[in-house]
Amino acid sequence: MEPGDAARLGPGRAARALPPRLLLLPLLPLLLGRGLRAAASASSGAAAEDSSAMEELATEKEAEESHRQDSVSLLTFILLLTLTILTIWLFKHRRVRFLHETGLAMIYGLIVGVILRYGTPASSGHDKSLSCTQEDRAFSTLLVNVSGKFFEYTLKGEISPGKINSVEQNDMLRKVTFDPEVFFNILLPPIIFHAGYSLKKRHFFRNLGSILAYAFLGTAVSCFIIGNLMYGVARLMRTVGQLSDKFYYTDCLFFGAIISATDPVTVLAIFNELHADVDLYALLFGESVLNDAVAIVLSSSIVAYQPAGLNTHAFDAAAFFKSVGIFLGIFSGSFTMGAVTGVVTALVTKFTKLHCFPLLETALFFLMSWSTFLLAEACGFTGVVAVLFCGITQAHYTYNNLSVESRSRTKQLFEVLHFLAENFIFSYMGLALFTFQKHVFSPVFIIGAFVAIFLGRAAHIYPLSFFLNLGRRHKIGWNFQHMMMFSGLRGAMAFALAIRDTASYARQMMFTTTLLIVFFTVWIIGGGTTPMLSWLNIRVGVDPDQDPPPNNDSFQVLQGDGPGSARGNRTKQESAWLFRLWYSFDHNYLKPILTHSGPPLTTTLPAWCGLLARCLTSPQVYDNQEPLREEDSDFILTEGDLTLTYGDSTVTANGSSGSHTASTSLEGSRRTKSSSEEVLDRALGIGDQPVSSRGTRLVFPLEESADSPPACGDGAAAGVVRTAASPRVV
């Protein structure tokens, strides 16, 4: 709005000449949902020009004022974030670790919230509202006839009867209050996508069984336990008369679901900084990423639990199974959506030479990833969950097809988006403690909730770890278990789920409690991470590419009957069969189809698929003129010693590679040599005689162990399939 706007609001044709400015920055309805108000694009047709100009003038002025206020409140958030960034820098600069950026964002948010709450005068509440009685239901659109002109209104939402007079009470508080769906549709997707896209794949896949167990079983157990404990608390509160409204068992379960979404962003940041144990990192990160997805779907399944009949709060098996079905349906549907979009992107980037134009490639990648979200929402699945799996798929396949520049571009793009969104949410949380107008603080409930989340986490970490340890060779030690127990922070996801519905008394109480839990866990637990790490004796300064000490080698998930059979079933895991299946499928079919790497499909597919295989296989694989472009160094099976049978083809390695391997391993002093080598050395019994079995031998690329980048030029020797870090087939 220019000063000129004021000037042109003279009588007469002023109103006509005005562009129909909706008074909002269009970004603002999005960011400040509650601030969405009074779009007064009241430029009349020329016919009504001279009448009622004054009314329009007033509306225009109001519009302009509102636009300015919107700008100011968004500016508040931006300055808050700027301040956070500068303070984070100071903290990082001084190596202060007791307070993470998210904790800081919350503190600044709190301060601004206090100022807004107690510092700004309640605005005059000028007469903008008008009551209008309607008999039937609430329509979504309303046409209002004002002196012969029609205005269109849209439904904002219901106002609880007590709030009618306070609707306009404090404009500023309303302005800084978001539409809760902003979190789900704008801020969470980049955060979740980034989590999926930046998953350290190797360690993630190595621990996939445990991660899935923690994420699915753990979240379910935690949800159930917290729900039951909170139901007990609620009954207690009713007994002592502290509960002023209804609180059902499903409400308690819902609370259990939303509060089970852990978000150890603070802990993980410190892990990253200190290079703490990579497997613990993978366990924590993997669990937190997946249990967000589980918690979303679980909470909507619980909401969907609708017992039939009169006693709507009794247990109903049919409704229960329906809820379970809904859970499975939404989860698998969202998973499929995400995976399919990822696969499509991989195919597009593989079969076009888009990598010559990094800008186009990055834009395409961004759009495709975004479309996952929309597609899932359009089909009735959960966009956030779809985006997570899309991120994982993109990282696993598409990433390999991207040009080097696009790889860093996409990583950096989503890193910035993630950073901004995350700090935005956390500073909003701080703000919400004071500006949210429907808080219900119930000390009993809050204390109960703290106890419940503690017990809930204990009840899934320790027993699950016990059972997982039965099957794992590399046990999850007590210190790891304690650290996982300790890292049960709650964050953005719990908050976003809680703020999504704050209509009823129970939900308001849950929201307030969730907010306090997030504050407490982020500040206290976040601050205690470094002491806890040293107290629990968890090793730091670990090279992420290094394996655990040789006696803990049970992380080798996969074990074929080939070269590794010398070690017998030492490395056998309960879930190994699943992974062997998945891995061979992925390596033999998916990778070659979707990326430029892997064995040629012509060798892995049956003969009758010859034509198809020839079409789908990347020319690079055939010609061996260009080294394979996979630089997916985190790939799971760089560890594993897996027998790969490519039909009948036997590829022979050059002996020098083998001897080089041996000599490197004999040197022994290099602690940073690639883990794949170590595994291989052990598997081969440290020797340079290639062990052959069923015509397939494994030799790992050696350039990985040197500090120089892989010299790809000499890989064109007879049929040697070379990738940067995946096993080379001999």
Next chain:
Amino acid sequence: MEPGDAARLGPGRAARALPPRLLLLPLLPLLLGRGLRAAASASSGAAAEDSSAMEELATEKEAEESHRQDSVSLLTFILLLTLTILTIWLFKHRRVRFLHETGLAMIYGLIVGVILRYGTPASSGHDKSLSCTQEDRAFSTLLVNVSGKFFEYTLKGEISPGKINSVEQNDMLRKVTFDPEVFFNILLPPIIFHAGYSLKKRHFFRNLGSILAYAFLGTAVSCFIIGNLMYGVARLMRTVGQLSDKFYYTDCLFFGAIISATDPVTVLAIFNELHADVDLYALLFGESVLNDAVAIVLSSSIVAYQPAGLNTHAFDAAAFFKSVGIFLGIFSGSFTMGAVTGVVTALVTKFTKLHCFPLLETALFFLMSWSTFLLAEACGFTGVVAVLFCGITQAHYTYNNLSVESRSRTKQLFEVLHFLAENFIFSYMGLALFTFQKHVFSPVFIIGAFVAIFLGRAAHIYPLSFFLNLGRRHKIGWNFQHMMMFSGLRGAMAFALAIRDTASYARQMMFTTTLLIVFFTVWIIGGGTTPMLSWLNIRVGVDPDQDPPPNNDSFQVLQGDGPGSARGNRTKQESAWLFRLWYSFDHNYLKPILTHSGPPLTTTLPAWCGLLARCLTSPQVYDNQEPLREEDSDFILTEGDLTLTYGDSTVTANGSSGSHTASTSLEGSRRTKSSSEEVLDRALGIGDQPVSSRGTRLVFPLEESADSPPACGDGAAAGVVRTAASPRVV
């Protein structure tokens, strides 16, 4: 929305359990303003739980449906963009240049528009609306009492009486119709910022005088001529009875203003690709960037022209001067806002060690640049204009303080945003031709407009070039003038200005005409660029760092009385005094204050500012322990031979540098050596005797001429101020 939502909409407590989902992706109100409708967060309080569940059920279902539709329509746009990207790739791959990506985006938009218009059935228009009579003015917020519950509605805008029945006629068309302010507040800022940030500074500043003349005078002339011609057309139309409604002189001038915003994106893309003449590029690009800003402010000043008295359409000197004042006020205010935020960012990045954390740095840069927009809007200036000058300031100062990674990150981030926003706008234009529901096609007006924009452009390019050539040594040749004449494409800015107000008949006609002008110019002119370039004999394949041939050396804007005086006033330009002033101020004070480069302030500021100067000067300049980080190789005065007097300090260069210069220049065969050297060689008469004058000598860094990066280690010699590309003071 998960399938679960449907399930939980059973009777009884269904409604209570529902989260208050506003049915919109919050992104969608933003992107699909007209689609913003009926936010039915109708979850009632627990008290009203059992009543009226059915109504809420209906509203919820509607909400869910609307959310899905929003997702689908956004998905449509994303798929459109994806398709555009893939086709662009194909075109680039095959080196097809006759159709630019924006033209392509428009074609796809057109196709989708046709499908939406004629392919989708008009939706049933179910009974969502209700008329409600109100006596007074239209309020921005409406409270509606529905069977005892209160719902809040917000004003969407006025519906023209004829449209009442068609409000709900075609949901899909409404969904894909944007809130016009989206363009101004979401899509244009990244485009304009990117333009400012990526300005090729050296060539831009060299031609600044001409660019400013074209942008300010040219746009004003073009606006006035087009306005008058169109007024003639309008009178003609009235005479022949083709004008069905009012059309004032100010409307014509307004049209002149919006259509004067050129956007030769297509031409510039081809220039870039073919490495066409850099000065022509700078002239075209600079003009188009600045005249966007001028056109915005001009159009709002014209709207603000409100003659007093009864005859509101006669000329009124007071109102006219008020408009001029408004123009100057908004323009300078927005300029100041942009420059101030840029300067603040430069100071922050200079005085913190934020460059150790590129993520934080990039995030800060992004937030500060965005806050410019909000700040300007909040203060009543024009955000888009502020963002342009912020971009230029950021490029000129902040960019030098950023870490290498942040430089590429910020460039790439805004490049992607710019790319997406631009193609989004152009594909929306294509769509709008069929989906916009208020088109007024008037053949006479359209033909008149084409003639007018042709004449308007001719009337400012040729006379202005003539006058500029009087002062320029390096004349703007006829071929350049014809090319500039030819490159008068209209694009995103004209469209955004035109769609901002489509309330009146005149404005609707203007909008339709603008749309057609954009189509025509982008397709025809864009397609004809390559033939035109060769026809006009404009050289291509120019190294941007290379100077024009020596006989055209009048681009040397600045000329001191020092070393360059040997060449006399050959390089003197009429505007030289202005630039000499600005340059010495910028180089002696602003650069040292805002960046790590330039001479120490202690030498440039008067002695009594000693303490301040010491505080503000970067320690790098003092200690010379770290080489200066300025890598601003586009900096204007790398060309110039300017006398810099740093107080009394005389810094001596090591002789080897000088001789190296000479030897390089004597080799002569290197066509790609840096232009600064060439200038210097000429200035120094090719010799290694440093020419001294008033204690200051210029030697240019030599590492630039070698292909290796500047070896910064040996620059610590006594007081040698070294920058990568700016003149080194001897």
